[in-house]
Amino acid sequence: MENTFAISVTVNGTPYQRSVDPRTLLSDFLRYDLGLTGTHVGCEHGVCGACTVLLDGEPVRSCLLFAPQVDGHEILTVEGLGTLDDLHPLQEAFRETHALQCGFCTPGILTTLLPYLEENPNPTEEEIREAISGNLCRCTGYQHIIDAVKLAAENMNP
Amino acid sequence: MKPAPFKYYAPTTVPEVLSILKEHGYDAKVLAGGQSLVPMMNFRLVQPAVLVDINNIPDLSYIQNYEKGIRLGAMVRHSQAEHDSQIKERVPLLHETMPQIATTQIRNRGTIGGSLAHADPSAELVAVTTALKARFKIQNLEAERWVPASEFFVGLLMTTLEPEELLIEIEIPGLPSRSGWSLKEVARRPHDFALMGVAAVLTLDKKDRCQSARLVYLSAGDGPLVAEEAAALLQDQEISEDLINAAAEKAATEEIDPGSDIHATADFRRHLANVLTRRALAEAYQRAKGGK
Structure with missing residues (x-):
């Protein structure tokens, strides 16, 4: 069934026009069509949270959206946070506290936390655990991630 | 590509959606939030020929x-x-x-x-x-x-x-005055599918007796499971701990129909239903008494 769909989408501030097969998942569109491989693909059915991106500022599972659905919208991926030379304070805090080992879950956790910390500048440990409850990490046991979020909250709201 | 191919429509009005659905019948699926449908499509458990995205309405x-x-x-x-x-x-x-x-x-x-x-x-x-x-x-x-x-x-x-x-x-x-409500559930991980859950709604009359009660269970059968006999036990009665326990026992052992799977046995689900019903009814009762 040949049927393509033309979309315009802004990703990390850059506008893109592409023609896609409608069954292309947003996660695959970002990785294969745009080469933005920072968004990781884990379970591909909405459980693990690794593919979380911001759609118009809200965290969503990019594996549960089809590319045509983001036509006319704005996406932020982990590549939009900071650069190697100029990390986002959240990324800096993850590095500082050793909040990642293999790093597979990290992009999804960072994109989940970015809007969360803007709305909740001083979360308690319990609130942080709730905030990342939609993101699985199999390395850290979460403790260092909690530490990172606390540190980031301090640094971002001194 | 995870899902099987489909023809994608993104209508912007309800009549447009309805005419597409009429044309394609059982071949079409409506895409709302997609948080259940898209996982099933990714596994190819569902393979609609036509997908009607209603997010643009x-x-x-x-x-x-x-x-x-x-x-x-x-x-x-x-x-x-x-x-x-x-x-x-x-x-x-x-x-x-x-x-x-x-x-x-x-x-x-x-x-x-x-x-x-x-x-x-x-x-x-x-x-x-x-x-x-x-x-x-x-x-x-x-x-x-x-x-x-x-x-x-x-x-x-x-x-x-x-x-x-x-x-x-x-x-x-909305509920009448002197009503209380509660939703109690147990899941292995926060926000995961609940192994068992119950929604309780209770309305009291002027003498603090139960004017109406409703107990509806999730993960307890093929659909929402309404425990009518347990609710009937409460009807027109003064609510007490013993009565709540009796209603919970009745619902959990006689009325619900939970299955066994990798996550929990049916027996364990019945046990959860019993405990959750007691908690839900107690909370609903407190709220009903508090809200004159």
Whole structure:
């Protein structure tokens, strides 16, 4: 069934026009069509949270959206946070506290936390655990991630 | 590519959706929030030839007061309902339910109408709308009809929706004065599918006796499971701990019909139902007494 769909989408501030097969998942569109491989693909059915991106500022599972659905919208991926030379304070805090080992879950956790910390500048440990409850990490046991979020909250709201 | 190929439509009005559905019948699937449908498509458990995306219809995302309660457009997202002050005030059970549904990322996309049309018996909204006696507005190209929640869910992932019909609106009446409510559930991990859950609604008369009671279970059968005999035990009685225990025992051992799977045995689910019913009724009773 040949049927393509033309979309315009802004990703990390850059506008893109592409023609896609409608069954292309947003996660695959970002990785294969745009080469933005920072968004990781884990379970591909909405459980693990690794593919979380911001759609118009809200965290969503990019594996549960089809590319045509983001036509006319704005996406932020982990590549939009900071650069190697100029990390986002959240990324800096993850590095500082050793909040990642293999790093597979990290992009999804960072994109989940970015809007969360803007709305909740001083979360308690319990609130942080709730905030990342939609993101699985199999390395850290979460403790260092909690530490990172606390540190980031301090640094971002001194 | 995970899902099988499909033809994609993104209509912007309800009549457009209805005419596409009429044309394609059983070959078409409606894409609302996609938080249940897309996983099933990724696994190719569902392979619709035609996908009708209704996310571009702005008129289906309203939350309105009406004299008896709240009306919700079918495309109201979980996160929108979760933070809505009218819902908090007028349908507090729904307000308390929202954060218990799935994770933030899922709630940002998932819709009330989508969850109801999907009719997963472990979905909180399926049990809660049944407990609150909600009714649903359904349209096809020619007509509309209203269906009460008690008749809408007809089996495992099955509703009375015909292929050419669309769920448009959910109408949830508020509770009478002197009513209390509670939703209790147990899941292995926060926000995961509940192994067992119960929505309780209780209304007291002037003498503090039970004027009406409703107990609706999730993950307890093929659809929302209404424990009528347990509720009948409470009817016209003064609520006591013994009575609550008796109702919980009746519902858990005689009325619900939970299955065994990798997550829990049926026996364990019955045990959970018993404990959760006691907690839910106790909380609903306290709230009913408090709210004159």
